Amino acid sequence: MSKRKIWLITGVSSGFGRKLVMKAAQAGYIVIGTVRKPEQVKEIDAISPGNTYGAVLDVNDHAAGRA
Numbered sequence: 001m002s003k004r005k006i007w008l009i010t011g012v013s014s015g016f017g018r019k020l021v022m023k024a025a026q027a028g029y030i031v032i033g034t035v036r037k038p039e040q041v042k043e044i045d046a047i048s049p050g051n052t053y054g055a056v057l058d059v060n061d062h063a064a065g066r067a
Contacts, residue, residue, distance in 0.1 A: 006030045010057065013040050025051045 007024050011017040012033030021033045025048035033044045034057035044054030058064060 004028060004030050006032065008032045008034075010034045010059065012044060012054075013037070021047055021052055 007029050009017055009020055009024070009031060010033075012021045013035045017033065021031050021044065024031045029051070031048075031052045032055055033052065034055050035041060035044060036056065036058045038056050041054035041056060044052055046052075
């Protein structure tokens, strides 16, 4: 079992969130970053394959959150 810490960061499609994903992955953490659009998932996965994972989550979509 891996003892590496896992970070969950919301809003990583650009800006501060994207930079935070990069820095955390470089530091050896596993990072799950949320984006609003499904096509953005591959971009996050590609930052550090095997260490960064994109997930779709729109915090403004309340119905999807309940589902």
